[in-house]
Every structure is written in C-alpha cells, then in structure tokens.
Amino acid sequence: MTSGTPTSMTDPILTLRGISKSFPGVRALNDVSLELYAGEVTALIGENGAGKSTLVKVMTGIYQPDAGEIRVAGQVVSLPTAHSASAAGITAIHQETVLFDELTVAENIYLGHAPTNRLGLIDWRKMRTEAQATLDSMAADIDAGIKLKELGIAKKHLVAVARALSIDAQVVIMDEPTAALSQKEIEELYVLIDLLKQDGKAILFISHKFDEIYRIADRFTVFRDGEQVGKGFIRDTSQSQVVQMMVGRSVDHIFPARNAAIGDVVLEAKGLSHPTEFDDVSFAVRKGEILGFYGLVGAGRSEVMQAVFGLTQTSGGTLTLEGRAIAPKSPADAVEAGIVYVPEERGKQGVITGEPIFKNVSLPSLGKTSKSGFLRLAEEFALARTYTERLDLRASSLSQDVSTLSGGNQQKVVIAKWLATLPKVIILDEPTKGIDIGSKAAVHEFMGELVAQGLSVIMVSSELPEVLGMSDRIVVMREGRVIDTLENTDLKPEVLVRLAAGIAEEQAA
Amino acid sequence: MNRLLKHREIFLVLAILLVLVLVTARFPRFAQPGNLLTIFNDTSILMMLALGQMAVILTRSIDLSMASNLALTGMVVAMTNAAFPGVPIPLLMAGCVGVGAALGAFNGVLVWKLNIPPIVVTLGTLTIFRGLVFVISAGAWVNAAQMSPDFIGLQRAAFLGLPLLSWFAIVVAALFWVLMTRTPLGRALYAIGVNPTASVYTGIDVGRTKFYAFVISGAVAGLCGYLWISRYVIASVEVAGGYELTIIAACVIGGVSIAGGIGSVVGVLLGAVFLGVINNALPVINISPFWQMAISGTAILLAVVLNARGERRKGRVILKTAESV
Numbered sequence: 001m002t003s004g005t006p007t008s009m010t011d012p013i014l015t016l017r018g019i020s021k022s023f024p025g026v027r028a029l030n031d032v033s034l035e036l037y038a039g040e041v042t043a044l045i046g047e048n049g050a051g052k053s054t055l056v057k058v059m060t061g062i063y064q065p066d067a068g069e070i071r072v073a074g075q076v077v078s079l080p081t082a083h084s085a086s087a088a089g090i091t092a093i094h095q096e097t098v099l100f101d102e103l104t105v106a107e108n109i110y111l112g113h114a115p116t117n118r119l120g121l122i123d124w125r126k127m128r129t130e131a132q133a134t135l136d137s138m139a140a141d142i143d144a145g146i147k148l149k150e151l152g153i154a155k156k157h158l159v160a161v162a163r164a165l166s167i168d169a170q171v172v173i174m175d176e177p178t179a180a181l182s183q184k185e186i187e188e189l190y191v192l193i194d195l196l197k198q199d200g201k202a203i204l205f206i207s208h209k210f211d212e213i214y215r216i217a218d219r220f221t222v223f224r225d226g227e228q229v230g231k232g233f234i235r236d237t238s239q240s241q242v243v244q245m246m247v248g249r250s251v252d253h254i255f256p257a258r259n260a261a262i263g264d265v266v267l268e269a270k271g272l273s274h275p276t277e278f279d280d281v282s283f284a285v286r287k288g289e290i291l292g293f294y295g296l297v298g299a300g301r302s303e304v305m306q307a308v309f310g311l312t313q314t315s316g317g318t319l320t321l322e323g324r325a326i327a328p329k330s331p332a333d334a335v336e337a338g339i340v341y342v343p344e345e346r347g348k349q350g351v352i353t354g355e356p357i358f359k360n361v362s363l364p365s366l367g368k369t370s371k372s373g374f375l376r377l378a379e380e381f382a383l384a385r386t387y388t389e390r391l392d393l394r395a396s397s398l399s400q401d402v403s404t405l406s407g408g409n410q411q412k413v414v415i416a417k418w419l420a421t422l423p424k425v426i427i428l429d430e431p432t433k434g435i436d437i438g439s440k441a442a443v444h445e446f447m448g449e450l451v452a453q454g455l456s457v458i459m460v461s462s463e464l465p466e467v468l469g470m471s472d473r474i475v476v477m478r479e480g481r482v483i484d485t486l487e488n489t490d491l492k493p494e495v496l497v498r499l500a501a502g503i504a505e506e507q508a509a
Numbered sequence: 510m511n512r513l514l515k516h517r518e519i520f521l522v523l524a525i526l527l528v529l530v531l532v533t534a535r536f537p538r539f540a541q542p543g544n545l546l547t548i549f550n551d552t553s554i555l556m557m558l559a560l561g562q563m564a565v566i567l568t569r570s571i572d573l574s575m576a577s578n579l580a581l582t583g584m585v586v587a588m589t590n591a592a593f594p595g596v597p598i599p600l601l602m603a604g605c606v607g608v609g610a611a612l613g614a615f616n617g618v619l620v621w622k623l624n625i626p627p628i629v630v631t632l633g634t635l636t637i638f639r640g641l642v643f644v645i646s647a648g649a650w651v652n653a654a655q656m657s658p659d660f661i662g663l664q665r666a667a668f669l670g671l672p673l674l675s676w677f678a679i680v681v682a683a684l685f686w687v688l689m690t691r692t693p694l695g696r697a698l699y700a701i702g703v704n705p706t707a708s709v710y711t712g713i714d715v716g717r718t719k720f721y722a723f724v725i726s727g728a729v730a731g732l733c734g735y736l737w738i739s740r741y742v743i744a745s746v747e748v749a750g751g752y753e754l755t756i757i758a759a760c761v762i763g764g765v766s767i768a769g770g771i772g773s774v775v776g777v778l779l780g781a782v783f784l785g786v787i788n789n790a791l792p793v794i795n796i797s798p799f800w801q802m803a804i805s806g807t808a809i810l811l812a813v814v815l816n817a818r819g820e821r822r823k824g825r826v827i828l829k830t831a832e833s834v
Contacts, residue, residue: 332714
C-alpha cells in the first residue's frame with residue numbers, strides 16, 4: 001500500500017505500545033513497545049523466557065494483551081483472533097511451519113481466502129494459477145498442485161511466504177525460521193527476505209544466531225525478562241553490546257551458598273552420540289556437585305539427558321555409574337540404576353494431572369509401597385508425605401488434584417516423586433522455567449540441600465543467572481556438541497553467551 | 510474429581526430408580542425382589558464385558574473385538590463339550606479364559622509392538638474372530654441337545670438364592686475393583702490414560718500396559734463366551750453380533766471417558782444395570798424395542814454431555830486456585 005513512498009521509511013507500519021501480558025504467577029510482558037518499518041528487517045533478540053514468543057502470539061491474535069495498544073499504519077486495531085490479525089496484514093512464519101501436510105500447496109496458500117466464482121464456490125483453477133504465479137514470482141521451484149507433505153522444510157517456508165504475499169501481508173514475523181534449515185537453504189531464505197524488503201514488507205526476525213542477525217537485520221530490539229531493554233540500528237551496535245543488553249540484569253534473588261563436599265565421579269559419559277541430535281558428548285558429574293548445562297535452545301542438551309535417562313538410544317559412547325558401565329534401554333532401567341530426570345515440560349511430561357498428589361509421588365515407587373502385588377495406600381501416603389514435606393509443598397491435602405497446584409508446586413511434586421526412588425543422580429531440565437520467583441528460590445535452595453546430602457545434580461538451564469548462581473562446573477553445548485567445560489569461578493556471563501552462540505572472542509572484545 | 514465421579518454415580522442410581530418407579534406405577538409386580546434379581550442376572554454378562562472394556566478404554570484404546578472373541582470362544586467351548594462331554598466344566602471355563610486371553614493378547618501385541626491404532630487392530634480382529642467361528646463350525650450350530658446337562662446347568666445352580674451367573678459377575682466385579690484400586694497395574698492403566706507422555710517419563714512402559722489391558726478384556730470375553738453359550742444354549746456364527754457397541758455404551762453411560770484415564774468399577778456396573786433395566790422394563794409396559802434403542806441412545810448422549818460439563822467445571826476450579834495460590 002504505502003511501499004516505496006518516502007514516509008514509509010519514517011512512519012512505522014506496525015507499532016506496539018505499552019503491551020503487558022501476565023499469566024498466573026508469571027509476568028510475561030511488561031510495558032513493551034516495538035516498531036516495525038516498511039522495507040526493513042527488525043531483529044528481536046533475547047534469552048529464552050524473555051517474552052519473544054508471547055509477543056508474537058499477541059501480534060498474531062492468539063493472546064490478548066492485558067494492556068497496551070497495537071497500531072497498523074497508524075490505526076489502532078484489536079486482534080481478537082488469528083483471523084483478524086491476518087486481515088490486518090500481519091502474518092507469521094514459524095520455526096515449524098503451521099501448514100497442512102495433506103492439502104496442496106495452492107490450498108495452503110489460499111486457505112481461508114480462496115478465490116470464489118459467481119456461485120460462491122471455490123474457483124479451483126484461478127486459485128491454482130494465482131498460487132503458481134505467486135510462487136514463480138518468488139523464483140520458488142514449487143508446483144502449486146502437489147501436496148505440501150512432499151516438500152522439505154525450506155520449501156514449506158517458501159509456501160508460508162507465498163501465503164503471506166497472497167494475503168497482502170504488510171508485516172511478516174519470522175520466528176527462528178532457520179532453525180531447521182541447511183546452510184544452502186538459509187542462503188535461499190536470505191534472498192527471499194531481500195525480496196520481501198524490496199516489496200515494502202516490514203519483517204520481524206527472531207533468531208538466536210548472531211551471524212544471521214548481523215547479516216540481514218537493519219534494526220534490533222532486545223527483550224529481557226519480559227521488558228524491552230534496548231533497541232537501535234544493527235550497523236551502529238557491536239555484538240558484545242547486544243550481549244551486554246541481553247544479560248546485564250539486576251540480581252533478582254540471591255542464590256543459596258553451598259558447601260557440599262565434592263567427592264568422586266558418580267556418573268561419567270564418554271563420547272555419547274546420536275545419529276541426528278548430538279555427537280561425541282562427554283561429561284562427568286561428581287558426588288555433591290551441581291553440573292550446569294548451558295546452551296541455546298536446540299543445542300542438544302535435553303536430548304543428551306533423555307538418552308542418559310533411557311528415553312532414546314545412543315548410537316555410540318559409554319555411560320559409567322559409580323564405576324559400572326550402564327546402558328539404560330528405558331526410563332525404568334535408568335531409575336533402577338539410580339538416575340532420574342525431571343523433564344522440562346512439567347504439564348506434559350512431569351505430572352499426571354487429574355490424579356492426586358500422592359498417586360503422582362508414589363507412581364515410580366509402587367514396588368516399594370506395595371506388598372505381594374497389592375498397593376498399600378497408607379504406605380503410599382506416608383511416602384508422599386515424607387518427600388513433599390521435605391520440599392515444603394503447599395497443598396491442602398495429598399489427595400488434591402495436581403492440576404490445581406501452581407507451577408512451582410507441581411515441580412515439587414515431580415521432584416518428590418523422584419527423591420522417593422532414592423536416586424544417585426538427579427537431572428533437572430529447566431527446573432525453574434515458568435515458575436514464580438518465590439518457588440524458584442525454593443527449588444534453588446532445595447538443590448543445595450540435595451547435593452549436601454551427597455546426590456549429584458545435573459541442571460540443564462537456559463537462564464544465565466541460574467546457571468552461574470547454582471553450578472559448580474558448567475558444560476556449554478552448541479549444535480549438538482560440547483564446546484567447553486568450565487569451572488564456575490569468576491565466570492562472566494558474556495563468556496557463556498559467546499560460547500553458546502559461537503561469537504568469536506575478538507569481536508566481542 | 511472424586512466428588513464429581515460420585516455425583517455421576519448418584520445420578521445414575523437416581524436414573525435407574527426413576528425408571529423402576531415409572532414402570533412399577535403401571536406394573537406393580539416389576540419391582541418385586543425376585544424380578545429385580547432376574548434383571549441383575551440378565552445383566553451379569555454385560556457387566557463383566559463392560560468391566561473388561563473399561564480396562565482398555567482407560568488406556569485411550571478401545572476393544573471392538575470383544576463380542577467376536579466371545580462368539581469364537583463360545584463356539585470352541587460348545588464344540589469341545591459336544592465332542593467330549595466328559596471334560597469337567599471348570600476345566601472348560603479355564604480353557605475359555607485362556608483362549609479369550611490369547612485372542613486379546615493378539616490384539617495387544619499388534620497395538621504394542623506394531624504401534625497400530627487400537628480401533629484399527631480390533632476392527633480387523635472383530636471380523637477375523639467372527640470369520641473363524643464360521644471356519645471352525647462350518648456354519649453349523651451347536652444346540653442344546655448336543656450340550657451336556659452340566660454345561661447348561663452350572664450357571665443356573667443357585668447359591669444363597671442367587672444363580673451362579675450372578676455370582677460370577679459379583680466375583681469378577683470384586684476382582685476388577687481390586688485390580689483398579691489396589692494394584693500397580695491398575696494405577697498404570699489410569700496413569701497412561703491421563704497423561705501417556707508423563708507416564709513414559711515416570712518409567713511406565715505404555716505399550717506393555719496396553720497389552721495387559723487387551724489381555725484382560727480378552728480373558729473376560731472368553732469367560733463370557735462360555736456363560737453366554739450356556740445361557741442361551743445355542744452356539745452359532747451370529748452369537749452376540751453387534752454386542753460390542755452395547756458393551757461400549759455401558760462404559761460410556763457409566764462415566765468412562767473415551768479420552769482415557771477416567772472411569773470406575775461402580776460406574777460401569779451402574780451403566781450396565783441401567784441398560785439392563787431399560788431393556789427389561791420397557792417390554793413390560795409395552796414399549797417397542799425401537800423405543801428402547803432410542804432411549805439407550807439418548808442415555809449415551811446425556812452421559813457424554815454430562816462428562817463434558819464435568820470436565821469444564823474442572824477447568825474453572827484450576828483457575829480459581831491458580832489465582833488464590
């Protein structure tokens with residue numbers, strides 16, 4: 001509409017002002033603002049949990065902001081549904097495309113706004129030819145008539161872009177579009193982004209990869225803990241300045257001091273490999289030690305832990321627990337050996353919602369609490385009481401449904417469940433993700449107690465303060481490989497971010 | 510949630526009482542104890558089958574092959590009895606349970622090892638088992654004259670005033686109650702139905718647990734194979750044709766969630782009794798069988814609506830406490 005006119009370079013196409021959004025126990029966005037300009041790429045940068053995804057959902061009509069206004073071309077709009085967002089000219093291309101595998105490319109492009117004939121029926125021929133024309137204009141070598149499932153991820157992205165063009169979107173949000181692409185495909189995507197820029201689209205580009213951001217973005221906005229902490233032009237800002245904005249934060253709570261005696265190696269992994277997820281991963285965790293795993297999302301940390309826990313099988317490497325070689329084929333094997341795993345997705349993987357607290361806690365220990373094959377509820381209650389009290393779980397009764405607990409208390413239920421199995425190594429995957437500050441402190445304190453009692457803790461975390469505040473040593477992973485293992489003494493957060501993101505030392509200096 | 514389940518069970522009891530009162534108003538002899546015990550006896554087989562089905566549905570699966578399993582096991586036992594009248598009945602019954610469990614295990618292995626959706630597996634075996642009845646019988650019937658008196662008489666023998674058939678139902682229900690509430694397997698059946706992913710992360714073998722559920726439903730179907738044949742004293746290809754849907758109906762009316770993880774032994778028993786009462790009461794007051802079907806169908810829809818409302822209520826509870834915590 002306004003593409004090419006001089007004003008479009010100064011007046012933003014899309015303006016967000018004062019957007020706030022809270023969920024029970026978490027403030028995801030606090031008074032954030034964002035401007036997107038025609039023909040420019042704005043990079044949205046921030047750690048995990050900084051509020052980027054929430055913002056995208058607000059912009060695409062999936063979440064309603066608690067406060068703030070959204071303006072498109074100067075007009076205040078409300079986006080109560082995803083449909084209204086696309087009607088307002090905002091479209092998003094996600095990391096994993098949200099298109100329909102069983103429909104044709106043309107149907108995917110025109111779903112929801114298909115051309116119709118005089119009878120109000122879909123004009124298939126017109127849809128097909130227009131879809132093909134759009135694809136050809138992008139120099140995409142795709143036949144509009146084939147089913148989407150026959151395309152690779154990169155081509156699916158192209159279809160998503162074609163869809164954006166077909167609805168005349170003015171704002172294109174790209175949420176980590178390169179995460180699953182090969183280098184060649186990424187180059188093709190850059191060309192396409194240039195095309196969109198020339199076409200006057202405003203692009204919001206979300207990425208963890210600094211080389212990408214510096215390659216294609218014009219402007220940037222940095223989010224931290226749900227707040228906007230910086231913005232500017234990419235060409236005026238060094239990578240280390242951006243890193244500084246990402247990590248520089250006030251200390252929001254003090255981590256407990258630990259004085260656990262660190263003993264011998266308990267669990268050692270040597271050269272763990274997986275065909276697609278990770279390669280040659282080695283680490284060792286000692287008695288009484290917290291070993292932190294830091295890296296960007298998708299660095300392969302959770303995948304390594306799931307292999308250690310027997311959920312997936314490795315293609316190579318060895319695991320040694322207290323000097324004995326182990327090869328867990330299932331989670332039951334791992335638990336039997338003394339390794340337990342508190343997963344990242346608490347609601348989906350951790351608690352059995354709809355069941356009471358005590359049944360959740362006793363589930364892996366039923367062999368212990370039952371006698372000759374029959375459950376003994378009194379024993380189960382006693383077990384659940386012992387371990388939930390140790391964690392200071394707040395609940396009106398152990399028969400309470402876990403789904404009625406807050407995130408922090410659900411996490412305590414999962415941890416209590418595992419402590420009851422008397423493990424040697426406890427793996428915590430993002431243990432405080434999405435839980436309130438108070439519960440975070442309680443979980444941190446409890447981790448200190450665990451190691452004081454001689455357990456070994458492996459903590460996968462993407463939160464820098466947590467990694468730095470809790471770990472004795474830190475393993476940094478990037479793209480499925482261990483980059484470095486560092487003693488956590490006087491470590492600067494910037495060092496970890498650089499290692500994890502793969503930014504060279506001299507650039508940051 | 511427990512209170513909600515009890516709610517549902519009380520509701521069912523009231524619905525059953527309402528039907529009894531309405532019918533008794535026009536036909537006073539209907540509510541006499543003797544007649545009520547007859548209805549219970551008539552419903553015994555459905556109760557047992559529905560309990561077996563519940564074990565499967567709890568795991569987010571379904572067993573469509575139960576009625577065909579029953580017909581096949583029934584034909585096997587009837588032909589065995591006809592050929593070897595001397596084989597003691599308890600041994601025959603043990604054989605029935607074994608054959609039924611083996612057929613259930615076949616379903617279970619396909620679900621567990623080949624990861625085929627249970628509805629597809631049992632839709633296939635529904636046809637296969639039914640076809641096997643024809644194959645082994647060559648389409649012939651086994652009738653009362655070919656069955657031994659013991660074979661027919663066992664379930665009619667009375668103990669403490671109740672026919673043995675009713676006692677079978679009572680014992681099976683008691684076993685299921687113990688299984689569901691007092692064994693690790695019962696706990697696992699619920700857990701994988703509520704949250705299969707978290708169950709995997711807890712070390713439960715979801716596939717194996719589903720396998721056990723199918724073995725259980727198969728064993729029950731096998732036992733009922735004998736009971737059905739000896740009750741109706743005819744074994745044929747058509748035995749219990751389409752009955753799998755009645756079994757599932759009893760579960761749904763009894764509050765078993767098709768989405769898995771929710772259901773109770775008492776609820777399922779009441780669901781079966783409700784169908785039994787309707788089927789016995791309506792002919793008494795001269796209502797056509799087609800109305801019976803319509804009423805059963807309405808009861809199913811009502812049950813599903815109640816389930817959906819119950820789940821919505823749960824959602825509100827979560828929000829309220831989330832705010833207060």
